[in-house]
Amino acid sequence: MAKELKNLTKRSDNYSAWYNELVVKADLAEQADVRGCMVIKPYGYAIWEKIQQELDRRFKETGVQNVYFPMLIPKSFLSKEAEHVEGFAKECAVVTHYRLKTSEDGGSVVVDPAAKLEEELIIRPTSETTIWNTYRKWIQSWRDLPVLCNQWCNVMRWEMRTRLFLRTSEFLWQEGHTAHATREEAEERAIQMVHVYADFVRDFMAIPLVVGVKSATERFAGALDTYTIEAMMQDGKALQSGTSHFLGQNFGRAFNVQFVDKENKLDYAWATSWGVSTRLMGALIMTHSDDNGLVLPPKLAPIQVVIVPIYKGEEERAAFDAKLGALADRLRSKGISVKYDNADNKRPGFKFADYELKGIPVRLVMGGRDLENNTIEVMRRDTLEKETVSFEGIEDYVAHLLEEIQENIYTKAKNFLDSHIYECNDYEEFKERVQQGGFFLCPWDGTEETEAKIKEDTQATIRCVPFDVDQTNPGTDMVSGKPAKYRVIVARSY
């Protein structure tokens, strides 16, 4: 294994290969035997759990409650919202039978043709339809609103080409579905949730973002508006990391979810939906990691500190166990997650490399020399800097260092993002430079024609109309030469 890990492809040589190898070698996930699907391994899942816990906490702060709906959706549900079915039909897995039987020759198991379903069932690609079908029963009066639900689940979209975490046929996510009495309230909720995502991703995952609203063609199928958080990977490509949709009354109408308002008039409920997925894991990896492996922000590292003793013989090992075991406990009492690794089946050098590969934020090493001097070596994963400090008071030093690392990782990524956002008003210049990566802030006339031409010429797409960019006097569209409506972020994306 050791030599293999050493041969991790360099980021600069082949970013894609580097990413794929890193996911596998850092023990996050691997390709499943099932086409296009992924096995998330214990270490990868531990990180996902941290994401889940923190997001879930933040959702609940906004009044959202968790629910669970079935994985199977009657085919007829999907067809009730025209745009929605248009958007998802091509990638749906369909359940057609409910039984197998042994084949005539007894050699294999075959689908029993007698067990054909009257109505086929779809494996959910997203749950708007099944949830809104149920909301009809829950909602009669304005007093029943708002309904604020979220579910953590898996969904399946039969993707042509897959990549671990970024695009797999099955993925884990959360999907929030809310119903409201007024348009304003629903729009507010959609915008609120994109900000919940943005705050979480920035503060907790240390990933800087551009937040904005999607163009009409990039909208979710069935949405009136789609809000998005766009992260920049180290190769300059964009990764849509979360979305929040204002769905208007489309689903209310399609599923006949009507309520009596305060004026005793019937109206259709207003909807939002919002989701983030295991794709966030991809964003995490591609934002922070380096040629030595993962770099995890302390707030979501399952292990924040690893302590490695370097000992000769059982006697010395016992001495370290006592001293460093106690240190581990003191760190844990400060709320820091610690692994004390005194295993003797791996040599120190191997452990160092392995924990770097896994992105553990802080490594503490103590050997014979330190024992004599009452010192300990501290290595921080983000800069790879080593320092030998006094053993006394090391707990506070580490606690402070973890905070500093969290901040530094974000600052580093933020500087990268800021320095790769370019203002561009010239199409020729754009066409040439966009291939190098980066976000291009360009004037856009708001037409689909322009958008389509950019995509055809460069494969780049309009990522969003950013919230925090001044939209007065957007200038002249760089493609059509017409007056621009907005300045938008254009980039190549995953």
Next chain:
RNA sequence: CGGGGUGUAGCGCAGUCCGGUAGCGCACCUGGUUUGGGACCAGGGUGUCGCAGGUUCGAAUCCUGUCACCCCGACCA
């Protein structure tokens, strides 16, 4: 669905052109020496050569068929 490729040990591959005992590296197991940046020595186990036919005294290798997977395009959180 269009173009390209690959199926041989747990993983990564060589062997196929030119048919003749199934190989290498890593991993794994045992014993020993090691341990401040991915240890070393000695010994050991591991295969329906993707599947089905055919040619042949003999097939991983040649022929026919078939299945699966991967990569590049259109779709997508």
